[in-house]
Amino acid sequence: MMRRRRIRRWLVALFVLHAGVVLAGFLAPYDPVEQDRQHAYLPPMRIHFSEHGHIHARPFFYAQRLREGSFEEFTEDPSNAIPIHFFSSGARYRLLGFVSLRVHLFGADGARLYLLGSDGFGRDQLSRILCGGQISLLAGLLGAGCVVFLGGLLGTAAGFYGGWRDVLLMRMAELFLALPWLYLLLALRAFLPLAVSPSRAFLLVIVVLAAVGWARPARLVRGVVLSVKERDFVRAARGFGAGDAHLVRRHIRPETRSVLLTQATVLVPQFVLAEMTLSFLGLGIPEPVASWGNLLAILQQYSVLVSYWWMYLPALAIVPFFVGYQGLANALQVDVATPKIEGKRGGILHDEGALYSPAPID
Amino acid sequence: MRYLLRRMSQMIVLLMGVSILTFLFSTLAPGNYFDEMRLNPQISAATLASLRAQYDLDRPLPWRYARWVKSVAHGELGYSFAYNSPVAPLLWIRARNTLLLTLTAMLLAWGLALPLGIWSAESSGHLADRFISLATATLLVIPELVLALGLLILAARSGWFPTGGMVSVGFAELPQLGKLRDLAMHMALPVSALVLSALPVLVRHVRAAVAEAMGAPFFRATVAHGIPRGRLLYRYALRAAANPLISLLGFSVGALLSGSLLVEMVMSWPGLGPLLLEAILARDLYVVIGGVLFSTIFLVCGNFIADLLLYWADPRIRAGGNAR
Numbered sequence: 226m227m228r229r230r231r232i233r234r235w236l237v238a239l240f241v242l243h244a245g246v247v248l249a250g251f252l253a254p255y256d257p258v259e260q261d262r263q264h265a266y267l268p269p270m271r272i273h274f275s276e277h278g279h280i281h282a283r284p285f286f287y288a289q290r291l292r293e294g295s296f297e298e299f300t301e302d303p304s305n306a307i308p309i310h311f312f313s314s315g316a317r318y319r320l321l322g323f324v325s326l327r328v329h330l331f332g333a334d335g336a337r338l339y340l341l342g343s344d345g346f347g348r349d350q351l352s353r354i355l356c357g358g359q360i361s362l363l364a365g366l367l368g369a370g371c372v373v374f375l376g377g378l379l380g381t382a383a384g385f386y387g388g389w390r391d392v393l394l395m396r397m398a399e400l401f402l403a404l405p406w407l408y409l410l411l412a413l414r415a416f417l418p419l420a421v422s423p424s425r426a427f428l429l430v431i432v433v434l435a436a437v438g439w440a441r442p443a444r445l446v447r448g449v450v451l452s453v454k455e456r457d458f459v460r461a462a463r464g465f466g467a468g469d470a471h472l473v474r475r476h477i478r479p480e481t482r483s484v485l486l487t488q489a490t491v492l493v494p495q496f497v498l499a500e501m502t503l504s505f506l507g508l509g510i511p512e513p514v515a516s517w518g519n520l521l522a523i524l525q526q527y528s529v530l531v532s533y534w535w536m537y538l539p540a541l542a543i544v545p546f547f548v549g550y551q552g553l554a555n556a557l558q559v560d561v562a563t564p565k566i567e568g569k570r571g572g573i574l575h576d577e578g579a580l581y582s583p584a585p586i587d
Numbered sequence: 588m589r590y591l592l593r594r595m596s597q598m599i600v601l602l603m604g605v606s607i608l609t610f611l612f613s614t615l616a617p618g619n620y621f622d623e624m625r626l627n628p629q630i631s632a633a634t635l636a637s638l639r640a641q642y643d644l645d646r647p648l649p650w651r652y653a654r655w656v657k658s659v660a661h662g663e664l665g666y667s668f669a670y671n672s673p674v675a676p677l678l679w680i681r682a683r684n685t686l687l688l689t690l691t692a693m694l695l696a697w698g699l700a701l702p703l704g705i706w707s708a709e710s711s712g713h714l715a716d717r718f719i720s721l722a723t724a725t726l727l728v729i730p731e732l733v734l735a736l737g738l739l740i741l742a743a744r745s746g747w748f749p750t751g752g753m754v755s756v757g758f759a760e761l762p763q764l765g766k767l768r769d770l771a772m773h774m775a776l777p778v779s780a781l782v783l784s785a786l787p788v789l790v791r792h793v794r795a796a797v798a799e800a801m802g803a804p805f806f807r808a809t810v811a812h813g814i815p816r817g818r819l820l821y822r823y824a825l826r827a828a829a830n831p832l833i834s835l836l837g838f839s840v841g842a843l844l845s846g847s848l849l850v851e852m853v854m855s856w857p858g859l860g861p862l863l864l865e866a867i868l869a870r871d872l873y874v875v876i877g878g879v880l881f882s883t884i885f886l887v888c889g890n891f892i893a894d895l896l897l898y899w900a901d902p903r904i905r906a907g908g909n910a911r
């Protein structure tokens with residue numbers, strides 16, 4: 226029962242993390258694409274609770290103005306204290322894609338509050354990180370979903386039918402597993418359209434992820450199917466005259482479920498990271514839509530890297546998700562970090578080292 | 588010998604497969620290198636057509652593949668549109684830099700992982716083990732991209748290490764020792780990013796393998812014989828744990844290659860990474876194919892070396908390897 230409790234704890238943690246991103250529109254104070262050119266590269270603001278020794282009823286912040294004699298350094302304007310309002314009305318957003326709302330967790334009148342600073346266009350970093358998470362996580366989840374579906378389908382087909390189909394599919398899978406995953410990812414991306422709209426780019430990213438990742442789950446599922454196929458209950462069912470479709474649906478697919486589930490747990494964070502990598506390199510989701518990857522792309526400019534450390538914050542957003550998914554995978558008793566590596570006896574390609582491709586975490 | 592030959596032929600088949608696969612991908616590509624020139628009104632449609640014909644872009648795929656295989660046989664690997672030269676020499680220069688980075692990182696990572704893993708296994712449950720476990724768990728949740736960018740910011744703000752490129756301006760005038768020092772300073776950042784991201788997995792595997800060997804009856808026998816601790820661990824336990832670790836060595840090549848590609852692009856190290864990205868953006872077809880092929884060659888070589896090591900280290904394989 227310990228194990229069950231551990232799994233539940235990690236599921237709750239992951240649920241909270243994902244809920245935070247799903248509710249991005251509500252938690253974020255501003256529209257992620259709204260610009261404020263007067264306040265470009267504003268460092269994270271401080272929230273104050275007291276002024277001149279008096280504690281205020283509401284937390285507040287000071288409006289920022291350019292420091293005297295500087296064209297880019299900001300300083301607090303002590304004459305202009307702005308209280309923070311909770312559940313205030315602000316920019317319109319769509320919750321879950323269809324509920325149109327205006328209420329935000331917090332906001333302020335008179336000046337914008339940049340809790341995590343602003344970027345070169347004066348867009349709010351916090352709002353962009355939260356909304357970028359929606360894109361990145363959705364890409365990871367959909368990518369993993371596609372891969373699990375595709376891998377399950379192809380693996381079952383290969384294992385169940387055997388023969389030339391098995392040989393063909395497994396040789397293909399070996400080919401995909403033979404390439405270092407990032408090279409494969411880039412090679413695939415290289416031959417798809419480059420300049421596309423954000424929504425098409427999003428689809429392309431998922432297609433690329435699915436095409437790169439199908440091989441490992443397919444091989445694992447094939448192994449399971451091969452062993453299940455010979456079990457007595459399957460033979461018995463066949464003896465009673467069950468057709469292929471019924472056998473697969475009723476007896477074989479349930480057996481592959483746990484493998485696919487653990488694969489999904491391992492794959493989601495890796496695919497989120499893959500999306501980040503693609504977008505970081507300018508091959509994924511384009512501006513002005515935010516994703517964790519393209520928020521980091523600006524760091525490729527040396528001046529930004531040196532001067533504006535808060536542009537690095539989006540990178541840290543993925544870390545709690547990694548912790549959550551790895552914790553869950555560990556609780557499901559697949560030790561992500563130490564997959565079983567059996568000694569091998571020659572041969573190029575093996576299924577061991579589940580972490581090593583397409584696994585960016587190592 | 589037969590084992591060697593069989594492995595070699597497997598490698599060649601694999602490389603063929605990868606090249607065919609990348610060529611197939613390339614048919615998905617909408618447009619080609621010369622498409623952007625269409626925007627230039629001074630270049631006529633006839634010129635573009637003749638350019639395409641000159642570089643065989645209007646021929647069917649099998650024909651192009653055959654042509655490419657021929658150029659591979661000549662050691663050219665096709666032709667780069669952007670650089671106007673054969674691909675192979677271009678890739679060689681960059682691949683050398685990538686190898687320098689990857690091999691250094693590999694040696695360092697394994698050089699650190701073995702003692703750390705053994706130490707951790709030896710002091711299982713004690714303070715050192717707990718500390719190492721915590722450190723590896725922490726490193727494990729920090730993705731390579733995050734790590735590399737973080738190190739870069741640290742270096743940029745502190746000024747301890749140069750933050751890009753491979754050598755400083757005026758490298759050619761430096762004395763021999765100064766050159767080495769300059770190169771080492773430039774390598775410090777990318778190599779540490781690679782090592783730190785590879786380390787946790789390696790340490791955990793070493794720990795698991797050595798702990799398993801230490802639980803075996805033969806190990807208790809060696810302890811009872813009174814063999815000194817250090818020799819016990821490194822000579823006997825490690826030897827017994829070698830088989831899975833050598834397999835891991837082969838896998839770690841692939842991980843390091845992918846990692847190195849990313850780190851190179853983040854830290855502008857003049858390796859295969861930046862060249863590949865540039866080629867992708869310019870649709871420089873054969874450079875992309877060549878880059879992917881090179882990475883596969885490295886990976887396959889890594890696996891091959893691991894297999895040879897295994898052959899040397901594990902008598903069971905020497906006995907049974909040919910039979911399979």
